[in-house]
Amino acid sequence: GENVGLHLPTLSVQEGDNSIINCAYSNSASDYFIWYKQESGKGPQFIIDIRSNMDKRQGQRVTVLLNKTVKHLSLQIAATQPGDSAVYFCAENKLFNGGSQGNLIFGKGTKLSVKP
């Protein structure tokens, strides 16, 4: 069945380094993916998204890469800062009965810790 999972549950990086968070998905029909950041006690915060007709999308200090061949998604954070410390989730959009709207399927998350 559909599954969105993460390779690493925790990631510790030095401030200023680049971070890479990975995610695997199993539904080859998925056409939309989102990365969310969740800080303790808060709801998930939208970071960046990508549609399946793209393989790379860049935002401010973040880049999402999509490899449909191996069904792999990654989030790259440049010059990681202490404020980036949080749990990061990838999510896959699952359409309702082939319609045009759907719900998000989340993985368990990767906890990113940034060391000063």
Add this chain to the structure above:
Amino acid sequence: ETGVTQSPTHLIKTRGQQVTLRCSSQSGHNTVSWYQQALGQGPQFIFQYYREEENGRGNFPPRFSGLQFPNYSSELNVNALELDDSALYLCASSWRALSRHNSYEQYFGPGTRLTVT
């Protein structure tokens, strides 16, 4: 901040009781989705409301029900609370157009932390 608000922020209930959680969607959004997030897990989809009707549901029993109002705000009701219902309940709003491809972006509120004892 997303503009999605939820109330209350925290709630403690006893097993067997009923609870109602509330959500106000972001301005301009007409679709509301509810998610349950257990500690240390990713959010799990409960259901989605569009134009005051449920148009998608996850693997949750019927004692989880909801409403959406004409102003697009929404309620999540849970009857006969069980200990495993203790979780963070998240509301997310999004925009669904009538005739063209939709935006899949969902913006989350801060959640309601429900504890069942």
